[in-house]
Amino acid sequence: MTFWDFIVGVFWFYILFTCITIFITIFVDVFRDKTIGGGAKAGWVIFLILVPFLSAFIYLIARRDSMGQRASAAAQTAAAQNAAYIQSVAAPTSAVDEIAKAKALLDSGAITQSEYDTLKAAALV
DSSP states (O other), rough: OOOHHHHHHHHHHHHHHHOOOOOOHHHHHHHSSSSSOHHHHHHHHHHHHHHHHHHHHHHHHSSSSHHHHHHHHHHHHHHHHHHHHHHHTTOOOHHHHHHHHHHHHHHTTOOOOHHHHHHHHHHOO
């Protein structure tokens, strides 16, 4: 195997990987689209299986705007959910909350008075 055989092999692998990625993206978009009915979805899938390259080109040309809108909406939804999760997990606590928690620990006997004073001083800083 020469160097150029390797380069040609890498090129064809790249082409194959790109085609598979495009077909998977189109399949996902067909099933994500709520504006077309089940028959149209089945038609696109059959068309993609029988004539993959032609149908992929037609789909990308005919439905390019709605594909972008659905992808953008999905990304915005995921970002909003991620931000809400991060905010719920890393919600800032106030000094009053920290002192109240420390007081509850002191009252239950889990910590001593000196540990309570240390936690209270740390919360007030």
